[in-house]
Every structure is written in structure tokens, then in C-alpha cells.
Ligand SMILES: NC(=O)c1ccc[n+]([C@@H]2O[C@H](COP(=O)([O-])OP(=O)(O)OC[C@H]3O[C@@H](n4cnc5c(N)ncnc54)[C@H](O)[C@@H]3O)[C@@H](O)[C@H]2O)c1
Ligand SMILES: [Zn+2]
């Protein structure tokens with residue numbers, strides 16, 4: 434059977450959790466940063482910025498810093514916002530790209546655009562998440578509504594429908 | 597009198613309006629002693645349910661004292677203390693006689709509109725859009741209750757407002773959701789949403805004897821309240837719902853699933869909820885169905901999906917293949933409130949449960965508009981707001 438023809442729907446897969454996405458962005462930052470530092474000339478050429486390897490290497494250092502920040506800190510929110518700022522800088526730089534390498538430049542722009550969207554989502558999630566977590570949580574642990582422990586009430590209404 | 601009126605999205609005001617009068621001989625006029633804000637009101641506040649008009653009086657969870665009765669109303673007398681179910685019922689039509697009160701065939705005075713949208717009419721509801729009759733609601737000093745002889749539930753004098761108010765809506769709603777699950781003593785019942793409806797669903801599932809009740813939300817204090825009622829909780833911001841549910845059921849999935857969230861399911865960071873948000877924004881889809889999809893996917897084969905959560909229109913990408921092949925049963929509906937009120941009143945009198953546990957905020961009617969926001973934003977630990985006019 435051709436499994437490719439199956440449309441699989443898997444809601445919020447375990448790997449899809451917010452924390453996992455954030456961590457993946459951290460590793461992605463480091464990977465991209467290493468590439469930019471170790472092969473600045475080739476990377477510059479590939480994204481349509483020929484000859485601007487110095488700038489690319491600087492961006493690489495920034496990416497690595499960001500990635501380490503995301504993976505090492507307890508609350509990665511500021512680091513994700515920093516990534517987002519970096520994305521904007523990347524886009525602005527790519528937009529000044531060499532016209533002769535327009536098509537590769539556009540591909541790079543689109544890729545950065547996609548990543549920007551993910552960064553923006555994570556930044557938004559993290560910010561609202563931490564805003565909620567920073568509010569004091571009232572204690573409702575005594576609000577059972579039952580006269581006895583919930584355990585003691587389990588099944589108390591088994592004979593349910595009255596005559 | 598004063599009444600909370602809808603003037604548009606996120607615009608509810610406490611206005612002065614004319615007092616209601618008896619319009620029909622089965623009516624009664626009730627002086628409201630307590631009323632509450634329901635999760636369904638939030639769907640109107642957020643503008644997700646069609647059919648509201650500027651100036652509509654809100655509120656469908658209320659109780660009070662009978663001030664005046666119509667000539668034909670033999671069951672109520674002035675001074676009676678009553679809870680008013682949010683469903684308006686005639687008590688005589690075919691559906692009412694079968695106990696299917698929320699689809700009463702008589703009480704919706706905008707039947708044509710409902711038939712166009714849903715294929716058939718459903719019951720009239722208080723303070724809940726012109727699709728269901730456009731009846732002025734109970735977040736007011738006084739309300740006209742149509743067919744009051746059939747619907748009003750008399751309250752024994754020794755019970756307080758706080759104990760019985762929720763008999764008009766959220767308690768029977770959580771209860772019906774659990775009863776619809778045909779709970780067996782071996783069952784795991786998973787409940788999405790730890791709002792007021794979810795809280796009552798948790799307690800109902802415990803009372804009905806489920807072996808394990810799991811409640812899913814991301815608001816810490818709501819999860820704490822669910823734990824107090826006997827649930828195991830999952831915070832969907834912190835953990836994977838599917839993974840936890842499978843862990844708790846040895847990989848088999850919950851036998852029964854309850855959607856106590858409805859059409860405003862939060863983007864729980866999954867791709868499909870973003871898809872819904874985008875489509876909703878483009879008006880290609882009216883409701884967000886993330887919870888429904890998750891339930892269908894995780895529910896144990898041959899299980900039951902019970903949906904008290906409100907939906908208004910159309911949704912997309914429902915995994916119907918999974919639903920059909922797994923042989924799931926879906927049960928849903930606005931609550932047939934009067935089907936359960938006698939039984940639940942007795943359980944309150946016998947102190948099996950005290951529904952007032954859910955109340956976190958008490959305010960005056962004037963403070964109501966502000967509390968819509970507090971309730972929606974879950975500020976200040978807000979779970980249930982009760983107003984005393
Ligand atoms: N069938 C009926 O007759 C009836 C009666 C009353 C209420 N309702 C409906 O029941 C629903 C709940 O009402 P309520 O008063 O408890 O409202 P509520 O808004 O207070 O509660 C909804 C809860 O769902 C949670 N939630 C959001 N997205 C979620 C997700 N993806 N997974 C898990 N939880 C999620 C929210 O954090 C919130 O705590 C609403 O849709 C309401 O309209 C139906
Ligand atoms: Zn309601």
C-alpha cells in the first residue's frame with residue numbers, strides 16, 4: 434500500500450510542544466551560526482550576498498550566542514525576542530542583496546521569512562505564558578464541592594436516574 | 597430597571613431600560629436575586645456567535661423571586677423562589693414530552709431563522725442571540741420568563757442562592773456531559789477545559805464512578821480546582837496532552853472524552869490551531885476545532901465523545917476517518933436542563949455536592965461589564981462570577 438497517499442492528522446504531537454519548538458530554534462541558531470562562521474564566503478555567495486563574508490561571520494557569532502542563550506537559560510523568552518530582532522536584521526540585509534544573484538537571494542529571503550514566523554509565534558507564546566505564570570496563583574485546593582474526600586465520593590451517584 | 601446589554605464585540609454596558617411586563621398568560625416576571633456570567637456569554641462577548649443585535653440584554657444563568665404571574669400560570673405564585681433554566685420550554689410539544697427540552701419545538705420565536713441556519717428550530721434561550729428567539733436575558737433587575745409554568749424550578753427555602761443558582765445551566769451541563777458518557781467503573785474520562793463547565797463535569801464523572809478523571813487546561817488555578825474535585829490534571833502548555841493521556845491509560849486512550857471548551861479553543865501551540873486562527877480571521881471557518889480533533893484522535897476505539905462545549909457554525913479538518921473507523925459515538929447539545937434539575941436539587945439537598953465551590957467573584961450588576969473582561973482573561977484567579985442586582 435502506498436503510505437504516502439495517506440493524509441495523517443496528528444494533533445499536537447509530543448515533539449510539537451512549545452518547549453520543544455523553542456529548543457529546536459536554539460539548536461537551529463547554533464547550526465546556522467557555525468555554518469556562517471566556518472564557511473562565511475560560501476554562505477554569503479549562496480544567499481546572494483557575494484563578498485560580504487565579514488558581515489556573515491558576525492551574524493554567525495550572533496546566532497551562536499542566541500542559540501546558547503536559548504538552550505542554557507531558564508527562561509528563553511528574551512533570547513527568542515533577540516532571535517526575532519536578528520531575523521529582522523537578516524531580512525533587511527538580504528534585501529540589499531546582489532541583483533545578479535536575485536533568485537538565490539529570494540530563496541534565502543523566503544526561508545528567513547518562514548523562520549521569522551516561527552520565532553514570532555514562540556515569542557508570543559512564551560511572553561503570554563510567562564505573564565500568566567508570573568501572576569500569583571490563588572489557592573483553590575480546598576474547593577472540592579464535596580462533603581468528603583473526592584475518593585470517598587467516587588461512585589456516590591451510581592444509582593443515578595430517579596424514578 | 598438596570599440590565600447588562602450587548603452593544604457589539606467586547607462592548608457590554610449596564611444600561612437603564614424599561615421594566616419587562618407580562619406579555620402572555622403563561623409568563624412570570626422574576627425579580628433577579630442572583631445571576632452569573634457563563635462561558636457561553638463569552639462567545640457572544642467575543643463576537644463569535646452570529647445573531648446578536650445591539651441592545652440585547654445578556655444573561656441566561658439567573659434566579660430570583662416571582663413578582664407577577666400571567667392568568668394561565670397556575671403553578672407559580674407571587675413570592676415563590678425559583679431558578680430559571682436557560683432553555684425556554686413549553687413542556688407540551690413532542691420533544692419536551694421526550695425530555696429533549698433544549699430542542700423544544702415551540703419556544704423559539706424566530707423559528708424561520710433557526711431553520712435556515714440549522715435545518716430545524718431549537719428551543720428559545722435567554723439572552724442568547726436571535727437564532728434562539730432573542731429573549732431578553734437575566735443579567736438585569738427583572739426578567740420576563742415565558743412559559744414560566746413549565747420551566748421554573750422551585751427552590752426549597754433552606755438552600756442559599758449560591759447553592760442552587762447553577763442548576764439553571766452549568767451544573768446540569770457538566771452532569772449531562774458525564775451522563776452522556778455512560779460511565780463504567782473501569783473508565784478513564786478525559787475532560788478538556790477546567791472552566792466552570794469542566795469543573796462540574798469533573799465532579800459529575802467522579803460521582804458517577806469513573807475510575808480515573810483527567811482534566812486538561814493551562815490555567816494553574818483552574819487545574820488546582822479540578823484536582824480538588826478528584827481529577828488528575830494535564831497542563832497543555834507544559835506537557836503533551838496525547839503523551840500524558842496515553843501514559844495514564846497504558847496506551848489505550850481515554851474511554852470517554854468531554855469537550856468543555858467549545859469554539860474558542862486556544863492555540864495550544866499546535867499547527868492545526870494556527871490553521872484555525874488563520875481561517876477564522878479570513879472568515880472561511882467560524883469555529884476553532886482543535887479540541888475536537890484531539891479528542892477524536894486520542895479517544896479509545898468504541899469510546900464516547902461528549903460535547904457540551906458550544907459551537908456556532910462550521911469547522912474544518914475533522915478527522916472523520918478516525919471517528920468512523922474507531923467506532924466513536926458523539927453526543928452533544930445544549931443542555932436539557934429540566935431533565936436533570938429534580939435529581940440534582942435532591943443531590944444538593946442531600947449534601948452530595950455544594951455547587952458554590954466554583955464561585956470566585958461576587959459583584960454588583962454595575963461591575964458586570966468589567967467582570968466580562970476579568971473572566972475572559974482569567975485575571976485575578978477568576979473562575980465564576982456571580983452578580984447580585
Ligand atoms: N451545552 C450547554 O448547554 C452549555 C452550557 C453552558 C456552557 N456551555 C459551553 O461550555 C464551554 C465551557 O464553558 P465555561 O463556562 O466552562 O467556559 P470557560 O471559557 O470559562 O472555560 C473554557 C476553558 O477551556 C480552556 N481551554 C481553552 N483551550 C483549550 C484547549 N485547547 N485544551 C484544553 N482546555 C482549553 C480555557 O483555558 C478555559 O479554562 C463553552 O463553550 C460554553 O459555551 C455549554
Ligand atoms: Zn451558559
Ligand SMILES: [Zn+2]
Nearest residue numbers: 686689692700
Ligand atoms: Zn416544547
